[in-house]
Amino acid sequence: MRIGELARRAGVSTRALRYYEQQGLIAARRSANGYREYDEDDLRIVAEIRSLLTVGFTLADARPFVACLRAGHATGGSCPDSVAVYRRKLAALDEEIRTLLARRAEVAAQLSAACPGCARKEQGEK
Amino acid sequence: MRIGELARRAGVSTRALRYYEQQGLIAARRSANGYREYDEDDLRIVAEIRSLLTVGFTLADARPFVACLRAGHATGGSCPDSVAVYRRKLAALDEEIRTLLARRAEVAAQLSAACPGCARKEQGEK
């Protein structure tokens, strides 16, 4: 299939696909007229990339997952390098969450300090 | 005082101060030679800006706080507009925290799905 079809099926823009290629994540064959030609494996790779991006991974993070798929594994996450990325990402997420919780507390404190009584109604969340 | 001294006392770069001015947050008088001239009020404003930035506010967010200080209030947060920003920021933080928690769960799930048993050792945090 060509880039437009892959884009539609994967739910991404053609621009994104060309960018992934530029970043070395997907490699398209070229037909005689220079058009990119993709197969089902490429679709799977793109799907993997998208699912990683949506949970906060970068394209660099996605590399080992793509390599893992290319190596024939059923899922991109079942290789040591991918697992390492998972772990690092979990740690980064935990750190980020801690930071945000601290900030939230700080902001709430500043609010109640600057405007005592303004902080009513601040129970329902968390 | 001139920009270098203000920068040192406030713990920011001169570049940052010029940027704040460009964004309309601080307004320096100019001495005969064109140098920026600041006073203690400016120092307080910059301190306010820094404390807001470090808890995740943007410069745009900081505007009402600066206006509040300029209006003579003791703290930048004790004006209605500032309180509104506080509230919006709290809501945004809560939303962001929810998103990150969901992502963390998602990543943990993908990890244990891709590599059953790899997710041991995942108890100590949170």
Next chain:
DNA sequence: CTTGACCTTGACACCGGCGTCAGGGTTTAC
């Protein structure tokens, strides 16, 4: 033959808060 839907590469724009360099002028100290 033309229209239109597809494809190509290349490159600028965006967001935020600066860092950093270029290419100057001013003031103070020795």
Next chain:
DNA sequence: GTAAACCCTGACGCCGGTGTCAAGGTCAAG
């Protein structure tokens, strides 16, 4: 008089993942 330490404006770079426009080539239907 000259070095050093200030100050000025203007402008590009960064980061990540695209959106979007420019200026083309290709191919099938009518």
